[in-house]
Amino acid sequence: MSEAALHSFVTLQLIFILAALAHYLPLSMRQLDVGIVGYFAVGAYVSAIFTRDYEMNFALALALGAIAAGIAALIVDSLATRVRLSGFAYAIFSLSFAEALRIILNNTSYVGGTAGFAGIPAETTLIQVSLIFLVVVFGFWLLDRTRLGALKTAIADDEFIVPIFGVPLVATKLVIFVLGGMLGGLAGGLYAHYVLYIRPDNFGFSLLIAIQLPIVFGGLDRFYGAIAGTLILGIVPELVRGLEQYRLIFTAAATVGVLIVRPSGLITFETISRARTSFRKLARGIHPNG
Amino acid sequence: MGTFVQQCINGLTIGCTYALVAVGFTLIFGVLRVVYLSHGAVLAASSYLGLYALAYSGSVLIAIATGIIGGALLGFIVEYMTVRPFRGQNHLIPMVATASVATIIQEVLRLTFQGGQPIAYPRAITSALYEWKFSEFRIYVTLGQITIALVAILLVVALNLAVKRSWMGRGIRSVADSEWVSSLLGVHVNAISAQTVALGSSLAGAAGVLLGLTVPAIDPHFGETLQFKALAITLFAGLGSVPGAVIGGIMLGLVEAFASGYLATSYRDLFAYVMMIVILSVRPAGLLGRQPAQRV
Numbered sequence: 001m002s003e004a005a006l007h008s009f010v011t012l013q014l015i016f017i018l019a020a021l022a023h024y025l026p027l028s029m030r031q032l033d034v035g036i037v038g039y040f041a042v043g044a045y046v047s048a049i050f051t052r053d054y055e056m057n058f059a060l061a062l063a064l065g066a067i068a069a070g071i072a073a074l075i076v077d078s079l080a081t082r083v084r085l086s087g088f089a090y091a092i093f094s095l096s097f098a099e100a101l102r103i104i105l106n107n108t109s110y111v112g113g114t115a116g117f118a119g120i121p122a123e124t125t126l127i128q129v130s131l132i133f134l135v136v137v138f139g140f141w142l143l144d145r146t147r148l149g150a151l152k153t154a155i156a157d158d159e160f161i162v163p164i165f166g167v168p169l170v171a172t173k174l175v176i177f178v179l180g181g182m183l184g185g186l187a188g189g190l191y192a193h194y195v196l197y198i199r200p201d202n203f204g205f206s207l208l209i210a211i212q213l214p215i216v217f218g219g220l221d222r223f224y225g226a227i228a229g230t231l232i233l234g235i236v237p238e239l240v241r242g243l244e245q246y247r248l249i250f251t252a253a254a255t256v257g258v259l260i261v262r263p264s265g266l267i268t269f270e271t272i273s274r275a276r277t278s279f280r281k282l283a284r285g286i287h288p289n290g
Numbered sequence: 291m292g293t294f295v296q297q298c299i300n301g302l303t304i305g306c307t308y309a310l311v312a313v314g315f316t317l318i319f320g321v322l323r324v325v326y327l328s329h330g331a332v333l334a335a336s337s338y339l340g341l342y343a344l345a346y347s348g349s350v351l352i353a354i355a356t357g358i359i360g361g362a363l364l365g366f367i368v369e370y371m372t373v374r375p376f377r378g379q380n381h382l383i384p385m386v387a388t389a390s391v392a393t394i395i396q397e398v399l400r401l402t403f404q405g406g407q408p409i410a411y412p413r414a415i416t417s418a419l420y421e422w423k424f425s426e427f428r429i430y431v432t433l434g435q436i437t438i439a440l441v442a443i444l445l446v447v448a449l450n451l452a453v454k455r456s457w458m459g460r461g462i463r464s465v466a467d468s469e470w471v472s473s474l475l476g477v478h479v480n481a482i483s484a485q486t487v488a489l490g491s492s493l494a495g496a497a498g499v500l501l502g503l504t505v506p507a508i509d510p511h512f513g514e515t516l517q518f519k520a521l522a523i524t525l526f527a528g529l530g531s532v533p534g535a536v537i538g539g540i541m542l543g544l545v546e547a548f549a550s551g552y553l554a555t556s557y558r559d560l561f562a563y564v565m566m567i568v569i570l571s572v573r574p575a576g577l578l579g580r581q582p583a584q585r586v
Contacts, residue, residue, distance in 0.1 A: 096563040
């Protein structure tokens with residue numbers, strides 16, 4: 001791989017990890033928020049409109065894109081939580097939002113319709129994406145150590161028992177959903193200013209598959225499962241010669257395989273605690289299996 | 291008046307295919323409680339099989355039979371890979387697994403058949419036009435439309451008989467009521483699960499061939515939209531209700547036909563999604579369905 005190709009591969013991979021983390025946030029509550037492709041699209045289009053048509057500062061446009069996506073998430077999810085949608089009904093609900101948005105974008109001539117939105121200024125650089133990535137990872141690390149993070153896990157375990165302990169279930173869920181939506185919008189904005197040409201059909205079901213399957217592959221217990229999954233399924237097809245064409249098949253087959261063997265994904269709570277114990281033993285100079 | 295009747299006929303035929311897809315979908319959901327997202331991919335694959343059967347034999351009936359058999363076989367395989375291993379687990383897992391297998395099927399189709407370029411069915415066979423003249427307007431019906439309506443009605447009736455009047459149907463209904471009790475009573479739940487998915491997929495296979503006869507061209511992804519429309523219909527009718535799926539399918543077909551006849555064609559696909567959003571945010575268990583206790 002040439003240096004330029006490697007450069008763009010790493011940038012796009014980091015953007016996809018950001019999107020995967022955005023999708024992981026609701027998934028860590030076991031809510032399949034399929035709207036992620038919609039939030040990604042909202043972030044991409046809104047920030048691109050601001051930088052192209054209003055010549056706005058890139059950082060500000062990114063923030064506005066993220067906020068717009070957060071608002072979209074707030075609207076969709078407050079409708080959903082109002083009637084306590086959960087499980088597959090919620091997945092279908094958010095999917096309809098994403099698909100409806102795609103059809104509306106396809107019919108909006110201001111953003112180019114099916115022909116796509118071109119002429120986006122090139123703003124995203126690898127350094128920016130890496131910095132944002134580090135900040136986001138640190139944010140996730142912090143989130144796992146806050147009350148909100150603990151509530152997230154509690155909701156994942158049993159969302160009907162949580163309100164009994166006086167926790168505002170709907171508000172907690174909404175906060176997580178909106179955070180996920182904003183992160184998705186941010187990733188979308190970065191994506192739009194890197195590929196410079198977007199069209200509504202980029203943000204369809206196949207993008208969802210590309211974002212979601214690696215997370216399930218990596219495991220839902222910890223956020224680094226999502227990162228590891230996206231990295232493994234992103235890098236392996238690049239390394240193995242002749243696999244690029246079968247990339248999606250490889251991703252899907254690997255996911256089904258992992259689901260059959262390890263239903264909770266590659267990295268689980270158990271893996272982490274086991275790794276931690278053996279690491280401690282190693283640090284103390286004891287053989288891991290001794 | 292002429293446009294109105296013409297749109298009614300177009301809507302009814304497209305609605306019949308929607309009903310076929312939705313009936314299969316709702317059967318699988320009602321019995322196995324799985325949101326079966328491979329349905330669209332199985333439909334597309336059967337459509338390709340039907341195209342080749344039609345090209346070799348020249349007979350529409352053989353093509354439809356190939357679609358049905360191919361759909362059923364694919365259903366067996368998909369069930370073995372995605373439904374069986376995950377029975378009794380969080381229902382998001384089979385949903386993700388079926389979506390993955392759908393991706394595999396679509397990619398195989400894309401790599402096998404002309405790089406995923408849309409392919410058209412031979413037109414000559416089904417485009418024979420029948421014309422009825424009334425005092426002031428004319429109505430056109432193609433042979434393809436008549437075939438679709440007849441085959442769809444026949445298949446839905448056959449499915450209904452199979453579920454209501456056969457030994458296999460008895461097993462299917464018992465598993466739908468309670469998987470656990472039926473396994474205690476000696477019903478082979480694994481076999482019933484495979485049969486249910488195969489039955490539902492055979493309807494999708496038939497729908498794939500029938501749609502291939504009417505739509506301008508087929509491509510590996512053309513089942514996706516249909517699958518989500520089937521989902522919308524299923525939600526509209528209540529999950530697991532076969533008569534509801536038939537009515538819902540025909541209604542969606544009519545609504546779309548009128549929308550593309552009188553409004554803009556490009557917004558046609560929006561209705562199913564808007565319908566899903568409205569229904570789910572008002573009555574989460576479907577419009578005509580009972581509101582059941584959700585399994586967590």
